[in-house]
Amino acid sequence: MSFVTLRHFTLDDIAARTGLLRETRFQANLTDFAVSTADDALLANQRRTIAEEHHVKQIFTLCGPNDETVGFAWITTIDWRSQSCELSFGVLPKFRGGFGITAVRAALHYLRSELNMQVIINQVLDHNTMLQSAESLAAASRVRCEFDSYTVGQWRTAMFWTDTEDDARIQDLKVAQRRRDLAERIRAKANQAS
Numbered sequence: 001m002s003f004v005t006l007r008h009f010t011l012d013d014i015a016a017r018t019g020l021l022r023e024t025r026f027q028a029n030l031t032d033f034a035v036s037t038a039d040d041a042l043l044a045n046q047r048r049t050i051a052e053e054h055h056v057k058q059i060f061t062l063c064g065p066n067d068e069t070v071g072f073a074w075i076t077t078i079d080w081r082s083q084s085c086e087l088s089f090g091v092l093p094k095f096r097g098g099f100g101i102t103a104v105r106a107a108l109h110y111l112r113s114e115l116n117m118q119v120i121i122n123q124v125l126d127h128n129t130m131l132q133s134a135e136s137l138a139a140a141s142r143v144r145c146e147f148d149s150y151t152v153g154q155w156r157t158a159m160f161w162t163d164t165e166d167d168a169r170i171q172d173l174k175v176a177q178r179r180r181d182l183a184e185r186i187r188a189k190a191n192q193a194s
Helices: 010-019 023-031 039-052 100-113 136-142 165-193
Strands: 005-008 058-062 071-077 084-091 118-127 144-152 154-165
Touching: 005 039, 005 100, 010 039, 010 058, 010 071, 023 144, 023 154, 039 058, 039 084, 039 154, 058 136, 071 100, 100 165, 118 144, 154 165
Parallel strands: 084 118
Antiparallel strands: 005 058, 058 071, 071 084, 118 154, 144 154
């Protein structure tokens, strides 16, 4: 059972996502379009996405234990024929630190297993180290785009890379090996103490 699950975004989720869109760190790290968007327009945009735009954009609610909303993931630049999309997400402030990496893994798994996406495009602004260090971000990125975004009064550099099925398989193997290594170290320490 996964620590974080995804479900489709509903009208009941709009208030929580609107709050996230207006949150300062979210705006600095992803986009600040909500700063200059009136409440009515922001709500209408999300309702339109639910009702009319699933072919080009989909929003999902990230749920933690007991189905509590911990954040949102959304896909854009959807190419159903090529089975590719761009993934974005935001974790609500009170859940940051505990759910970020797990939410990303849950979203990637869902996109592959349920929507059959073969290539997932990632974009992270280079100052955003909420989920990974600047070094790991630089290592993952394949394209660096200076002056890509303008958020909270500053031009930002974006880093881009893709995750494919093969990348996911390799990552899963690495995670499994790290777990086996950790379990072996624990067993060795326990045997020494006996």
